[in-house]
Amino acid sequence: MARRIKLSVENLSKTFRVSAGRGAPPSLLPVLRNISFQVREGDIVSLIGESGCGKTTLLRIVQGLVARDAGNVKVDGKPVSAPGQDRGFVFQQASLLPWRSARENVEFGLELRRVPADVRRQRAAELLKLVGLGAAGEQYAHQLSGGMQQRVGLARALAIDPALLLMDEPFSALDAQTREELQAELLRIQSKTGKTVLFVTHDLDEAIYLSDQIVVLGARPSRVKTIIDVPFPRPRPPLSKLRGEPRFQQIRDEVWELISQKTAAVA
Numbered sequence: 001m002a003r004r005i006k007l008s009v010e011n012l013s014k015t016f017r018v019s020a021g022r023g024a025p026p027s028l029l030p031v032l033r034n035i036s037f038q039v040r041e042g043d044i045v046s047l048i049g050e051s052g053c054g055k056t057t058l059l060r061i062v063q064g065l066v067a068r069d070a071g072n073v074k075v076d077g078k079p080v081s082a083p084g085q086d087r088g089f090v091f092q093q094a095s096l097l098p099w100r101s102a103r104e105n106v107e108f109g110l111e112l113r114r115v116p117a118d119v120r121r122q123r124a125a126e127l128l129k130l131v132g133l134g135a136a137g138e139q140y141a142h143q144l145s146g147g148m149q150q151r152v153g154l155a156r157a158l159a160i161d162p163a164l165l166l167m168d169e170p171f172s173a174l175d176a177q178t179r180e181e182l183q184a185e186l187l188r189i190q191s192k193t194g195k196t197v198l199f200v201t202h203d204l205d206e207a208i209y210l211s212d213q214i215v216v217l218g219a220r221p222s223r224v225k226t227i228i229d230v231p232f233p234r235p236r237p238p239l240s241k242l243r244g245e246p247r248f249q250q251i252r253d254e255v256w257e258l259i260s261q262k263t264a265a266v267a
């Protein structure tokens, strides 16, 4: 049976007005042109493209933090134009509140929604366990490694039980080993929770390892160059093993080629 479309991005365009100094008219910076793609329920879809092509801008439009100029974003068929609890966000830096413990950070979004204290506590405990931090709930950010902080960030995003998880290079500040650990963890957590994920990355291997589909964006103003289906069944073997598959290398070469091309993109 075909799965439902969780996220639909339709003909999205965005141009920033950039201040050109006192008295001068702002210059225009076209970033996104006519971007369309869909994410099916329970899938992980990565956005990949060269630095500055507009990946974060696209994610922030989906989040509802940046206004679009044209097009539509729909979650579960409903147009979005402001942040909402149907979308959780994980950033490159976990940015935990330093005066709160890991548990209190996870509880924060629930507090804002006036969820009773005992329910909050139980939910935070479950989520910390899910992300492998069952014993670290009372520790503060400065007592946690970068990888542990990102795990808390993930638990915090999951606390509001979003329909869609938006992740902006969440592992890029981590060392290679921690990064691979967290990639595998994300796959485990995603298969347990069934969450739909839109994931921004620069890293080809990460995109292939995690994703059901990869949306390849061209240079700014970016369009969708192509959408690649990643055929590996889940659960997937460790990345180090998957890298050895000829199909992995083929996809890697194909995406690399597309990202490197400076020629006009196909709409």
Ligand SMILES: Nc1ncnc2c1ncn2[C@@H]1O[C@H](COP(=O)(O)OP(=O)(O)OP(=O)(O)O)[C@@H](O)[C@H]1O
Pocket: 016, 017, 018, 029, 031, 049, 050, 051, 052, 053, 054, 055, 056, 057, 058, 202
């Ligand atoms: N609020 C803003 N006002 C003006 N320009 C902006 C704004 N936000 C982003 N930009 C510009 O839009 C372009 C795309 O930025 P964005 O951060 O979306 O790219 P990116 O693909 O995520 O980059 P990277 O991979 O390096 O993180 C950049 O040139 C950036 O300077």
